[in-house]
Amino acid sequence: xxxxxxxxxxxxxxxxxxxxxxxxxxxxxxxxxxxxxxxxxxxxxxxxxxxxxxxxxxxxxxxxxxxxxxxxxxxxxxxxxxxxxxxxxxxxxxxxxxxxxxxxxxxxxxxxxxxxxxxxxxxxxxxxxxxxxxxxxxxxxxxxxxxxxxxxxxxxxxxxxxxxxxxxxxxxxxxxxxxxxxxxxxxxxxxxxxxxxxxxxxxxxxxxxxxxxxxxxxxxxxxxxxxxxxxxxxxxxxxxxxxxxxxx
Ligand code: FPP
Numbered sequence: 001x002x003x004x005x006x007x008x009x010x011x012x013x014x015x016x017x018x019x020x021x022x023x024x025x026x027x028x029x030x031x032x033x034x035x036x037x038x039x040x041x042x043x044x045x046x047x048x049x050x051x052x053x054x055x056x057x058x059x060x061x062x063x064x065x066x067x068x069x070x071x072x073x074x075x076x077x078x079x080x081x082x083x084x085x086x087x088x089x090x091x092x093x094x095x096x097x098x099x100x101x102x103x104x105x106x107x108x109x110x111x112x113x114x115x116x117x118x119x120x121x122x123x124x125x126x127x128x129x130x131x132x133x134x135x136x137x138x139x140x141x142x143x144x145x146x147x148x149x150x151x152x153x154x155x156x157x158x159x160x161x162x163x164x165x166x167x168x169x170x171x172x173x174x175x176x177x178x179x180x181x182x183x184x185x186x187x188x189x190x191x192x193x194x195x196x197x198x199x200x201x202x203x204x205x206x207x208x209x210x211x212x213x214x215x216x217x218x219x220x221x222x223x224x225x226x227x228x229x230x231x232x233x234x235x236x237x238x239x240x241x242x243x244x245x246x247x248x
Contacts, residue, residue: 003225011232013185015059022191022215035079040217042087051221053132063199067141085118092122099131105177106140142201149175186231190216
C-alpha cells in the first residue's frame with residue numbers, strides 16, 4: 001500500500017505548520033549558492049501544498065521568512081523577496097485551480113511594497129476558494145505577535161472597554177495574527193534542527209512535533225504523508241492520562 005493510502009482520512013490534522021529549513025545546506029551540497037536552495041525549496045512548497053490538499057488538510061502554515069531573517073546578507077534577503085513576488089505571481093492561477101486560499105501572517109507592513117502588493121493581490125484573488133488555506137508567515141516573529149496582542153489588550157483595558165478580570169484565552173487569541181485560524185495539531189521541522197525558532201509560540205501549545213533529517217528542498221509529498229502517519233500513531237492526551245482517554 002502506498003503511504004497516502006495508509007492515511008486514516010478521519011484523523012488528518014486540520015492544520016499543519018512547517019518550519020522549512022535546510023535550503024542553504026542543500027545548495028551547498030550541490031556546490032551552488034544558498035539562493036539556489038531557496039529556488040528548489042519552492043518546488044517542495046508546491047508539492048506539499050498539493051499533497052496537503054489531497055488528503056484533506058484544511059490549513060498549512062509555512063514559515064517562509066522570520067523577522068530574524070532580515071539580518072541575513074542583503075543579497076540573500078533581496079533574492080528571497082524577489083522569489084516571493086515571482087512565485088506568488090506565477091502560482092496564483094494554480095492556487096485558484098486547486099481551490100487554495102492564500103493568507104499571510106506577520107509584520108506584513110515591513111515587506112517591500114512590491115512584495116506586499118503582490119501578496120495582497122493574490123490573497124484577494126484566492127479569497128473565495130474553499131479548499132486548503134495556505135498561510136505564509138512572512139516577517140513573522142511569535143514574540144512580536146504576542147507583544148502586539150498584549151498591546152491590544154492593554155489599550156482595551158485603558159479605554160475601559162475590557163475589565164482585567166475578563167481577560168481570557170479567547171480574548172487574547174483575538175489579538176493574534178491567527179485569530180480566525182485553528183491551532184496546528186502538527187508542526188514539522190526539516191533539516192535535523194530541533195528548535196521552535198520564534199514560530200507560533202502560543203498556537204503550538206498542544207501541537208505534536210515532527211522532526212526529520214531531510215533538507216527542505218528534498219521534502220516532497222511522501223515526506224508529508226510520512227509525517228501525517230507518524231502523527232496518527234501518537235496519543236494526544238492534552239494533560240489527561242491514557243486511561244481517561246480510553247474510558248467511555
Ligand atoms: C530556511 O533555510 C529557509 C528560508 C529562510 C526561506 C524559505 C523560503 C522558501 C522555501 C521560499 C518560499 C516561497 C514561498 C512562495 C512560500 P535556510 O536558508 O535557513 O537553510 P540553512 O539552515 O541550511 O542555511
